[in-house]
Amino acid sequence: MVNINGQNIIIVGGNVAGPSAAAKAKRTNPSSNVILFEEDIFISTASCQLPYLLSGEIEQHDDLILYSAESFLNEKNVIVKNNTIIKEINRRKREIYYLDKENDCQKIQKYDKLILCTGSTSKKIGLITGNLKNVFYLKTFKSFLSINNYLKTNYVKNISIIGAGYIGLEVAEALNKRNYSVNLLEKRDFPLSEFDETASKIVLEQLAEKGISFYSNIENFHFDIEENCIKNLRISNQESLHTDLILIAIGIEPNNILATSSKLEIGKSGGLKVDKKMCTSDTRIFAAGDNVEITNFITNKPDYFPFASIAHDCGHVAGANAAGNNLSFTSVVKNVSLKLFDNCIVKVGLNQNEIMMYGYNFKMHDAVEYNKSKNFNDRKLCYAKIFYQRENYKILGASFIGGDEVVGMGNLISFMIKNNIGANKLTNINFSYTPKLSSMINMLEILGRKILQN
Ligand SMILES: Cc1cc2nc3c(=O)[nH]c(=O)nc-3n(C[C@H](O)[C@H](O)[C@H](O)COP(=O)(O)OP(=O)(O)OC[C@H]3O[C@@H](n4cnc5c(N)ncnc54)[C@H](O)[C@@H]3O)c2cc1C
Structure with missing residues (x-):
């Protein structure tokens, strides 16, 4: 029974975790004063849909403001x-000090419970410093507006994207669809290297097919600056890429400036340490979202999972508990999917490199199957791979590439992992079949049979 009247529950950060925490705190304890602070003018933006705004698939900018x-x-x-920046937390006095940007004045807000949902920031490239006019990151709605404005008001033909992770690839597709000439530069051998090798190879083929140039092993590059813009990226002694716009997508990192300066405990990943209640090392301060580290279900170790689905879920738990409830946020199975052109790519759990790094004794099986019956022209070949522990069939990871249906396969595997259902039980599922949507023998069934044969 919740009985905490009139307390101030203050939330810092208003994108995904923050609004989720704030709404849940107010529902849990309607008599509390819940106040959400956000540095930006916009709150609650659908950041994951930014690439589709950039491609033009979503036409109205406002559709992303929830x-x-x-x-x-x-x-x-x-x-x-909104339009306020929290500058400091005084934990002893239970106050936060903030800048009201609109009125340009410093103000104080008292709190009983504080929830930090300060999220993440894009990683920067040390070499590229200063306020260069044609260098961008796609992280926030505001960053999208800056890119779009630059595209509208300048001559742009050649675009270089640095980083071929999932955001770099989504942006490459978006700009390719708008007929820009796109170069994708990656420091590793393949795009999407955190996924599966087969996925990387299929993506590589697809990039070539769409005319996106991929440059691997680009660790260092040099550049020329003209009129405060980068014009040429020199990627080797021989090769230089003429560039009108650069988009950096080399990953993100937790934004814990406030947490660090107020001496809250930070984990090895740079994420804020929280317990199952989403409580930090200060019992009055909770945290949720891209700024925290959470436990990986498979390894049982702290890990960093910067995803909207997780930010929303742990925001919900932080909000409930700050308002007096007692919910738990359990450990997480990393389950990531993306759609690249007509391929859907899914990674669940650990990839092979991670499995080997942690020293698991594992087995792997793979399968290839069409996603529809023979008589449908739009059928696609799908690929699946599953890794499990040799001694007990515990699933360690899986990857899928194919049509939209592979997202469901990934979700099912994630459920099996979380509920300790072994890979040997895959043939225990009664899969549905309808020719237009599925193959006669489901790909998971094929994997299950292979597992039982060995
Ligand atoms: C292009 C793109 C595509 C993505 N696609 C997917 C996807 O398909 N699926 C998925 O699950 N995830 C996706 N993500 C990741 C997802 O957007 C993030 O995990 C999610 O936004 C995290 O939400 P958050 O609220 O924790 O942090 P953030 O979104 O980083 O929000 C934190 C907020 O806190 C505010 N803030 C920080 N410090 C202060 C301060 N001192 N005072 C006031 N306000 C402050 C910031 O202004 C910001 O608005 C994508 C991200 C991007 C950029």
Whole structure:
């Protein structure tokens, strides 16, 4: 029974975890004063859809703004102070000090419970410093507006994207669809190297097919600056890429400036340490989202999972508990999917390199099958791979490439991992079959049979 009246629950950060925490805190304890602070003007933006705004598949910019300060107050009964930056936390006095950007003045807010949802920031390239006009990151709605504005107001033909992880690839596809000439530069051998080798190779073929130039093993490059813009990327002694716009997508890192300066405990990943209740090393301060580290279900070790689905879920738990409830956020199976052109790519759990790094005694099986019956022209070849522990069939990881149906396969494997259902049980599923949507023998069934034969 929750009985904490009139307390101030303050949330810092208003994108995914923050609004989720704020709304849940208010629902849990309607008599509390819940206030959400956000540095940006926008709150609650659908960041994951930014690449589709860039490609033009989503036409209206406003479609990505899920709530305004006003609608969040009306619908969730939470006060929003956007355009404010929290500068400092005084844990002894239980106060935060913030800059009201609109009125350019410093203010103080008292808290009973504080929830830090400060998220993440894009990793920067040390070499590229200063305020270069044609260098961008796609992280926030505002960053999208800057890119779009530059594309509209400048002559841009050649674009270099640095980093071929999932965001780099989604952006490459988006700009390719808008007929820009796209170069994709990656420091490793393959794109999407955190996924599966087969996925990387299929992506590589697809990039070539679409006319996106891929440059591997680009560890260092030099560049020329003209009129505060990077014009040429010199990637080797012989090769130089003329560039009108550069987009850096080399990953993200937890944004814990506030947590660090207020001496909250930070983990090895740089993420804020929280317990199952999403409580930090200070019992009055909770945290959720891209700024925290959470436990990997398979390894049982702290890990960093910067995904919206997780930010939303752990925000919900942090909000409930800050308002007096007692929910737990359990460990997580990393389950990532992306759609690249017409391929859907899924990675669940650990990849082969990680499995080997942790020293598991493992077995692997793979399968290739069409996703529809023979008479449908749009059928696609799908690929699946599963890794499990030799001694007990515990699933360590899986990857899928194919049509949209592979997302469901990934979710099923994630469920099996989380519920300790072994890979030898894959043939225990009664799969449905309808010719237009599935093959007669489901790919998971094929994997299951292979596992039982060995
Ligand atoms: C292009 C792109 C595509 C993505 N695609 C997917 C996807 O397909 N699936 C998926 O699950 N995830 C995806 N993600 C990741 C997902 O967007 C993040 O995991 C999610 O946004 C994390 O939410 P968050 O609230 O924890 O952090 P953030 O989104 O980083 O938000 C933190 C907020 O805190 C504010 N803030 C920080 N410090 C302060 C301060 N001192 N004072 C006031 N405000 C502050 C920031 O302004 C920011 O708005 C994608 C991300 C990007 C950029």
